[in-house]
Amino acid sequence: MAAAVTANAWHGWLEQISGIETIAALILIGAGAELDIVAARASNADRILIVDPNPAAVTKFETLATKDPRIKVHPLAIGNYDGTATLHVSNAPGISSLRELSSLEALFPGLQTVATHEVRSATLESFLAQADLEGGGNVVLRLNAFGSEAAVVKALCERKVVSHLFMRSPRAPLAEGDQPSAALQAYLEKNDYRCWARDARDGDFLDQWFWHDAARKCIRTLEQSLAEAHREAEMLRQDARRMVLLESDLSELRARFEAMNNSSSDGDETSKEPTSSR
Known part of the structure; x- marks a missing residue:
């Protein structure tokens, strides 16, 4: 799911990395607002992989890809399994989810489902294998997909091909089975990902920058x-x-x-x- 509230702290973090390292690949899971794509294109990334299941967003991103050969659009949802899933699109720009949107009404009053789509779903492990990221170099991943954080973090720690992670996660679980930011951070740090920076301005969500400390x-x-x-x-x-x-x-x-x-x-x-x- 992509969040309606876009935190731009990671734009500055991405700029910092671009200033000192060459980015082999920048992966945007839950691409977010247009400003996010602007920030991605301003980086020195050799490849920009946009992962989003929303058909309307995919069309927009594919148009951008014609203007920037570094961009490759992957129309799929990153989740717990490989297959197909139902995407729930809301009446709020940027909010969509593989789960019923009713779980988010407390945070976003008036949120309603306006469309559903059958979309392709894949685990992060499957996507990383498909994306061919084993050639080395710095890989930066921006994760903005609420509800999928635990599955993504687990796969990320197992593969260890991601050098930097920008993660936006809820401070408290949004639904049963979700992991709060503190639990996700503990798991990442146990697996050699160190929290380098954080933005806590949003009362409900936390933005964090983790880097793999080999x-x-x-x-x-x-x-x-x-x-x-x-x-x-x-x-x-x-x-x-x-x-x-x-x-x-x-x-x-x-x-x-x-x-x-x-x-x-x-x-x-x-x-x-x-x-x-x-």
Whole structure:
């Protein structure tokens, strides 16, 4: 689902990345307002992949693609499965969802469904494989699809091909089974995505910039290896202490054995002494 309220903080974040890195691919899931496309085209991205299931939006984006060869439009919804799904289009510009819009009435009073469309649905993993992003380079993903955040974040953490994530997510679950921003952030950070910036001006939604900290994984791997080396060293120290004790016991046994041999030899010599004759 694309949100009606467009937060532009990520436009500045995208500009920052463009200033220091070359972006191999910019992916917009839930493309949003026209200003979002303007910001995307102003970046240095080699490829701009627009992912949106709304037929009306797709037509508009395909027209833009004729003016900018970097743009490729993918008319599909990113969700929990590959197949088809029903898209609910509302009377508010920019709001559409694969779920019933009634779950959003509390946030957007007067929201109504004005059209439904059968659209193609795919998981992020399927889309990334189709998009051929394994060639390296920085991949920036803008996620603005409420209700699909958990599925997208999980796939993103499994593939690790996305370098930067701009995510707009609800502070509290919009429906049963949704994950709030705090839970999504915890999962991302557990999987080496660090929160670099955030925009909390909207009371209901949070915009965050995450970047994949590959060094953190390397450091954690080295820390685990070091801990394992310490455990092995401690085992060797314990083995060494046991060897010292065994050597001490062996020395003591040798000393006793030699004492017994000496005592036996003394006895044999005594028994061999001749008796005096008269």
